[in-house]
Amino acid sequence: MRTVISTDKAPKAIGPYSQAIVHNGVAYLSGQIPLDPSSGQIVEGGIEEQTVRVLENLGAVLQASGASFGTVLKVGIFVRDMNDFAKVNEIYARYFPIDAPARATIQAAKLPRDVMVEIDCIAALV
Numbered sequence: 001m002r003t004v005i006s007t008d009k010a011p012k013a014i015g016p017y018s019q020a021i022v023h024n025g026v027a028y029l030s031g032q033i034p035l036d037p038s039s040g041q042i043v044e045g046g047i048e049e050q051t052v053r054v055l056e057n058l059g060a061v062l063q064a065s066g067a068s069f070g071t072v073l074k075v076g077i078f079v080r081d082m083n084d085f086a087k088v089n090e091i092y093a094r095y096f097p098i099d100a101p102a103r104a105t106i107q108a109a110k111l112p113r114d115v116m117v118e119i120d121c122i123a124a125l126v
Helices: 047-065 082-095
Strands: 002-005 020-023 026-032 072-079 102-107 117-124
Touching (some): 020 047, 026 047, 026 072, 047 117, 072 082, 082 102
Antiparallel strands (some): 026 117
C-alpha cells in the first residue's frame, strides 16, 4: 500500500505529482525547488538563498512523511551551473552534518521555473 503525502509547509505540487509517496517504510520525495510555500513565488537572492529554501521545503515534506534528514538514504541534486556546487555543498552539509546519505549531483540545462537548484531524496521512516 502506498500513501500520498501532502503538507502546506512546502510548496504545492505544480504538476501531476505528489510531494512524496510512502511505501513499505520508505518515503520517496519529489524534487523541491526554491518556492516560498506561503506565496508560491521563487525566493529572492542567489544560489545560497535558493538552496536554503529548497532544503527547508524538503525538510517539511520529510517531516510530513514521518522521516527526517537523519533518515535520508539517497539525495539527488540538480544545479543549473556546476560552478555553484561549492556553495550548494556548504549549505547542504549543514543539513547532513554526520553520516551523510548517498548522493548524486547533476548539472541540468534547465530546471522548472528556471531555478538554480532542485533537490529530491529517498528516506527511511523514523
